[in-house]
Amino acid sequence: MKRSIRSMTRTVAIALTATLAVTACGAGGGGNQGPEYTGDTFDWKRYDGQSIKVYVADTGQVESLRAGLAEFTQLTGITVEIEGSDVTSYRQNLPVRLTSRASDFDVMATFPEVDGLQFAKNGWYTDLGPYLDNPGTTHPEYDFEDFRAGIRKAMTVEDKTVTVLWEMQTDLVYYRKDLLKKAGLPVPTTFAEWDAAAATVHDPGNRLYGFALRGIPYQTTTPFSSFLYAHCGEWVTDGRAALNTPEALKAYEVYGQLGAKYGPPGISGFDWPVPSQQFAQGNVFAFLDVNLFVKDLEDPTKSRVAGKIGYTTVPRADCDPAPFVGGWGYGINPFSAKGDAAWYFIQWATGKQMNHALKLTGWPSPRASAWESPEFTQADTTPEFTQVVLSSTESARARMNPPVTPGVEAREIAGLVANKGLEGQTGGALKQTADQQNSKLQGLLDAMR
């Protein structure tokens, strides 16, 4: 008896060892090589019964997406699980998952302006061109041309369409109409005029601050790009880093001083939503940032300043204003084995119907038809905002970051100068920071060659 128990224990131990050894050596497979279906007949039900996972950064769209999932499943028979994550965590986790060639998600989110060069270099994009070009995989009414040329450009990296945007980000200035009227000032159109207006309204004793901006280094590049272009600066000129040119220095100085003189306390640590949150609390007269906040700011249950907000294009300085245009979009995980079903989801989530419905809720849709639809035009409660966004996209540029890889590091390098400006650095000290950061950016540029 004793012997048989020992023998059994031995068998179990050996089996366990072997199992562990085998599972430890196991490896995932898969890999997306473009559309699986090569015919030319479109059928929404082709992947009926499949299930896919969508892993995305949540910029406010996930709630609406979840609400519409039943409709998608009814249309296609595909079941969807959504994993939404905040932008900062997502940016850090996605590369780790792609590095391990994770195939446990099929649709991913990407911001080509930030991720593009790095992801393309690492083979982390699926070329969506073959899906878009094939009438068998793309519904005839999808109408890709409905995305304006500048926005389609923002979806490409190295001339390949790698994503379809679910939003259209561009910079503008949000301000308090009531306070500006009280001060008896016209709507400022230059940075100097904004400085003067902010100085007039600034009243820290009553917790009212003149101007708010982002402070965390890598996040400042988004609003700072509007300062840079309006001061005729560039991130890179003729292949050389240009963070310490007189134009860029002037832009950094204006950014830093506007925030340092009139910003709320602690502005140099402001995360990207903080300026809008402070504005919603009624603590800030004006802020310059992307167009994603209007929905919450005009909601009286979330904002104390609803109905009092004015919108205007980014100011000019020595050059014409040039806000950026870009945004987050859906792409197909290159390691997914369900690329076709993933594309069906992307098509549905970025289709006209979804965009038109989202636009009615105040979403910054990237589709032209969503902004032009009679339903939206009639229901639009902020036509001034609509006008500003549309005119901004006319003069927009598709770059809010240095065109350098790794994108996040380049943003951090360029953004640190703006951050130091917000901490009060000016003149020679700010130039010293800009020189130092410029040589770091040049180091990245050299490493790219």
Added chain:
Amino acid sequence: MAQLTESPPPPTRKTPAPQPARRRLLDVLDRYDRYILPAPALIVVVAMLAFPIGYTIYLSFHEWSGGLRPPEFVGLDNVTRSLTDGQFWGSIWRTVYFVTLSVGLQVVLGVGAALLFHQRFPGRGMARTLFMFPMIATPAAVALVWKMMFDPTIGILNYLVQSVGGPTLLWVSDANLVIPALAIVDTWMWTPLVMLIVLAGLAALPQEPFEAAKVDGAGPLRTFVSVTLPLLSPVILVAALFRLIDAIKTFDIIKVITDGGPGTASETLNLYAFKQGLSYLHFGYGSMLLVWLTLLVFVVAIVFTRLRARTDQG
């Protein structure tokens, strides 16, 4: 009889003897079962501990940004790069500053709290339990609460400071104040652990030296300095060692509250390694920074172990 001799032998109930090969295998298994039985657990430990450490060291001699291309061997490039990297030295300095400040505070307050809770007073049990709460709370949740408390405009800390006529402090938004502010959070969380260890040490102290001190007429302060502290020092050193190792590795509260900011003012070595490895995708350089971090922990552990051995001998 003839019939008997021709019949086959009657069946026997005896089990047939094992084949020689099978017997040999069983003998081998019997002889080595002390190695075979723990093997699954050993494999798990190796996979979970040794492999990541080994792989980090391997990567630290390579440059790799993920993707389809394999890591490229760069020899000692990452070592020389780190030694000439101002941000690396800055992060080491900030780590040392943060650790010294937070562990120093925790040891002083922890010993004080232990002495207090060693006394008998009504409600001691309840007070001890309440004192342990910060240690049990989830660090990320605690960090979020502190982040709100530190807010210069709506945070409660500035409200309290201003209500007694103090200035508006920027707390974690001030480059000069951010490390002390983070040390306060760490101290709030981990002082109970030091208290717990020291309290256990106090309970185990022999009574004779205290009685002798009493007979010699020593006052409470003299007894504490000349009797309690020397007797407790090995325990205090153990508590300090635990906290030092943990404080050097602090990540969660700094990540949530400041993410290394403002600028790089609270970017400790751990944060910098994370940023290099996982934000910038310099997996090789990030791994080299983690090797430095491991070495730092290792050196501190050795120094403290030696120190403790010396106090034991003394």
